[in-house]
Amino acid sequence: MKLKDFKLEVYFGKYEFTAPYLLTQSDCESMKLAQLLNYESEEKSKELFDLWLGYTEVQGDPELRKIISSLYDTIPENNIVVHSGAQEPIFNFMNVLLEKGDHIISQFPIYQSLYEVANSLGCEISYWNVKKNDKGWYFDINDLKKLIKPNTKLIVLNSPNNPTGYAFKKEEYEEIIEISRKNNTYIFCDEVYKGLELDGITRPWLADLYEKGISLGVMSKSYGLAGLRIGWLATQDNNLIEKLIKMKHYTTICNSATSEFLAKIALKHSDEILNRNKEIILENLSIAEDFFNKYNSLFEFYRQMAGPIAFVKINIDEKIEDFCEKLVQNKGVLLLPANIYDYPGNYFRIGFGRKNFRESLFKFEEFLIENNYV
Template sequence: MKINDFKLECYFGRYEFTAPYLLTQSDCESMTTKELLSMEPGAEEEYLNQWLGYTETWGDPELRRLIATLYNDMTADDVLVFHGAQEAIFGYMNVLLNEGDHIIAMYPNYQSAFEVANSIPNCEFSKWYIKDDGAKWTVDFDELEALIRPNTKVIAVCSPNNPTGYTFTNAEIKQLCEICRKHDIYLFSDEVYKGLELDGNKREWMADNYYKCASLGVMSKAYGLAGLRVGWLVSKDHETLENVVKFKHYMSICDSAPSEFLSKVALKHSDELLERSIKIIRNNLKLADEFFDRYSNIFEKKPITCGPVAYHKLLIDMPVKDFCQLAVDKKGVLLLPSDIYGMDDQYFRMGYGRMGVSESLAKFEEFLIEEKFV
């Protein structure tokens, strides 16, 4: 197959490990292996005795059981583990989509959610836009239904959304699932930030609401354990999972045994790790809100109700791509402009899940002053 470059990863490949002030990262603060193992009595010794052979293609049985407990109505049999979320998306979309199919994807979105469709001959792709109403991000379900065609196979959503931070309410989750049920459409739901609710309203997993939904989770984002490279799909649709696991045979085959062990330790302390991430996000949001309030003539801030990312608007008469390039060139402050998402507008992504946001905002402020934006 031929597939377009992954714009975000190409961009990060240039700057993620060289720019000193990262203000756009989408994951939460990580930790050392020692810190993680210290959370579970006896885990360090057990880890050192971990057998380094092949693991099961479906994933470690105990890991699958622990993942299933995150959901309301799932068992280990409903869980398929992957080498990160990216592999899960790539495998699912390749299995579900064929020539002549049509996919609708929430937009903006993680590129791989729709890019596989673009690589399949005569596979059509429509965008369901998240819209800026001037104060916040919104979606229109009437517009979604208007996009549905007789050959629509999959609707792909990302909630909490990356990059906007838009998050479905539980009522909207049920509405979306009912639309898919009515039209007999598969639902692919990227929920990698699930558990990071900031508004006090815990969201339901979409796979708990619809048989033909596959919910995507990962250790990377909400848990801050990106280096483990462990993700999963959860669904009651076992036929689809069986087909996807056969595609996995041509990718990773199985996951890393040490990564699966560490993921089990993490999920035994899921609430503790999520609360750790939420605390960091809340603290960073306070700092960011103060920053944007000082510079309301330059930026239009957008609120978030869940997750660590927000998509703010640049108000000055300068292309946001050039503005972000200048920030990283002059001060090493990394932001993510909207052209990375194939959008010709004035938005940029900021991330609040990591430590060091205070220092990065201070450097960003220096940039604004020195370049005479204020």
């Protein structure tokens, strides 16, 4: 199996730890260990020092799985497999389910591994392309219908979507499930930005709605705890769970005991942490909306439905990758150009989850003024 370079991760590898103004990040503001422990009593913090640092259970700590299962309506703890972050479960799931010659459909644009692993396995991929109207980005279910083939084994969704922030509503999931059921197709839904709905409509987990649905969750994004490297897959399909556990024997075997301990604390305080992060996003969005209104001939911005990121058009006469390169070199402001997603046109991804958003945006504005873009 030969994997192509992961364009987004290669780009971040170049700048993420050197550029001071990260204006494109998709993870929410993180916190110190002490801040996380503060959600619990002092007794709990002391337990950390008593933690046994041997191997942990392959499927994930049963207590952690129980807490994760409480996020769902229908998924018991035995139908969850805890993994390292979200990248490992994407890789493992695709390897478990897919074979050369299978046909898959993937939303597009999307986080690269969601189709690239299938590509490296020799699958045929059709892309369900995003569209735009006067309300912003959307995915047309009639387009999806046209892509279905008799050998379509899997539909890959990412909702809320990276990079557009589009989030399917329950009724849309139901339509997609109806199409899938007729064709006996699995649905993998990357839901790493779930819990940050900005339009007031709480989305269900796909695994709760469909017997052949797989939900991907993680601590990295909506919770801002990427350093824990804890994610999970949830599905009603027992057969898949068994295969995923066996696949994990070949990747990480088990999870970090410390991370599982800390993930339990975070998930017990799920609502508090998600509300904290939603507040940061909403405050930054109001700053951003003033900015985009001020320069409304340069930008085309639509507020995302959910999550910390949006995909913005900029009206310039140069390639978006050249613009972003100049910006990061001159001002240390990092934006993610659309070519990273193989998406045409002058778009960039902006992230609203960080506390220094105002400062980063100010630096961006300075760049625009100094270089006569406005």
